Amino acid sequence: MSDLLKPFINNDRQRRLLEKAQKLADRFAGRTKETEQTASFSEANLSDLKKEDYVTLPLPRKFGGEELSLYEFLLLQEKLAEGDGSAALSIGWHMGIVMELSEQELWEQETFEAFAKDIGENKKVVNRAASEPATGSPTRGGIPETTAVREGNEYILNGRKTFTTMASVLDYYIVTAYVQDKDAVGSFLIDCNTPGIRVDHTWDTLGMRGTGSDDLVLENVRLSEDLLVELNKGKKSGPKGWLLHIPACYLGIASAARRDAVSFAKSYQPNSLDTPISEVPHIKQKIGDMDLKLMQAHHFLYSVASKWDEKPSSRDHLALELAAVKTAATNAANEVVDLAMRIAGGRGLSKKYRFEQYYRDVRAGLHNPPMDDMVIQMLAGRAIKEIE
Template sequence: MSETPFDPTVLLSDDLLERFRERAAVHDRENTFPDDDLADLKAAGYLAILVPTELGGAGLGLAEASLLQQRLAGAAPATALAVNMHLVWAGVAKVLADRGIDSLRFVQEGAVTGEVFAFGISEAGNDLVLFGSDTDAAPRPDGTYAFTGTKIFTSLAPVWTQLGLHGLDTTSDDAPQMVYAFVPRSDAVVTRDDWDTLGMRGTQSRTTELHGATAPADRVVRRLAPGPNPDPIVFGIFSVFELLLASVYTGIARRALDLAVATAQRRTSKRTGTSYSQDPDIRWRIADMALAYDALPPQIASLCRAVDEVVPPDGRWFSYMSGVKHRAVTMAKAVVDDAVLVAGGSSYFASAELGRLYRDVLAGLFHPSDPESAHSTVATAWLGPLDT
């Protein structure tokens, strides 16, 4: 007897999503953080969906979280992308725990009690991403680390309580070492008010300055040699980050496709007197959108299940992850472009939902893995590394 399919409407009802959708327009227009959305998500237990039930969470897997994020992104892309960064750390904690590593249990416990975890990895000009850092991680005799540097695109900037980040230790006996840790908000952390962007405005992904921000000894979770590394925390961050990002942009694509279909069924051609849904060119365009969209949810689901089921990664795992993220964001942009063409001039107004989705979806190209990195990773998987 098969298991009952997961129902994402239990956590994200249609009524709740409609409230999110109405607020999304306001936060986009006013460039503000969706505090009410976060409060509703907290009340629904959303921040702990990836935490085991025995710790007070919902006990969901990455596959279920992906479906929820697709659904949330269809209503409020910026809210989905912001909470995505918290879910990444909760997902990494789950990946490690599923593999017998309990070093991020405090993340799981914190998610249940209302802690909000932000993602402090991105740095201007650092194309090494997980494999290097311009942030200084200075060790102290008591086992703590002081971080000094600048992180960019820190989603959840106004509300996070714990910042998961990395830095480079250049002074210890075994230096250099990449240090992964969590720092709380303090006077040593400065959040710039610099988030004035084309889209995804509600994420408030502001720049974060670290001036000796201290990670307690028990929140220093990994020390690794710089460069490519098969360590479980690298595997966890890369996998969860890419899959949940792909989920958000796939959710945006689905909403754009739904809006295009609704518009085609509603509008009537003055020239023919028939519904636009009967126009061969419109039908071809919507079919093309659907052909592109339909491929992504099964791919994401399959990879999520592989992570949930602790399938041992093969030599092409990183190419699978970067590849599905790349396909999702390029597909989503193409689908939104076509949806705008189907909808016509009304979508050109900033207040139009499709106009907002058109701007929001552009952010997908800037997240790691960017197109260059994705192609390099896949080329290496198929052709081997470049000659040195």
């Protein structure tokens, strides 16, 4: 168990859940060579996640889950990311969506219960497909070019979604579209076997290759009207605590880089020195800097998560903290991996080590929501409004 997470483990349940995550992380770490090559989500990882009942953890107990708290969810996700950031981020979308739907009444009760039962009994996995080539990040408010046109009791969907993590292994997609007859953006729950659905393998990126975030193509997909599960009627949605799985993931990658860098520094002794490089002042400085950054980020992340769990009535006031912790932790993670690379020196560039993969993977965090410029604008906006 990484020493970094130990101070944040409060009870036996968390310890037990973390042991499960550690076991999965160890297996995932052994499969990264393959996913790096194929730029796809590993089916073996998915099979392990299902066998270990990981995918059902956020569900209410009556559907076979363990009603994960946000704090627990983040601990687990961070641990998974120490093994493989891609696997963690990917399953994090599923876990977070299930957590949100279980806690908030976003869907008709009957629809949610059938969906939750299916996940509980058959270990199904889901993700949202919101990004599109023309909208860029959907958090900026662009209207989807995917359309849903009504025909009798059905909707017909056409469009292309980009960045659909795990697209080729998902059982369900929650797809955003412009719903013509409502003049609003809505989300449809789509079974992966629905005719007209196709995955184009377009994912070929610098980092997070193992997320398999391919394009989802919809061509005349016919859906019954009850599959329109969410309609955005202009009301701003509340803060989303579950999105903290993003910074948790990038902190996990950074913790793995810190672990490998310290272990490298303790074992590498060039013949110009009579000690390993871990005894050299500038290396010690870098190790200390990594730990300071990680300690700050961990305390920030887990204190915001505790606030979320302990005071549900105050969640509406946590939007700024949730956004700030994403920016602070993800940037800290990038800095830690950079320091780890500097400790490893030129060997850090070699495919023999995982440093170069951490370096590429952690970079992707900057392009998951909320983006830094939006967070900084929010903080500035509050300060300017508050101070006379």
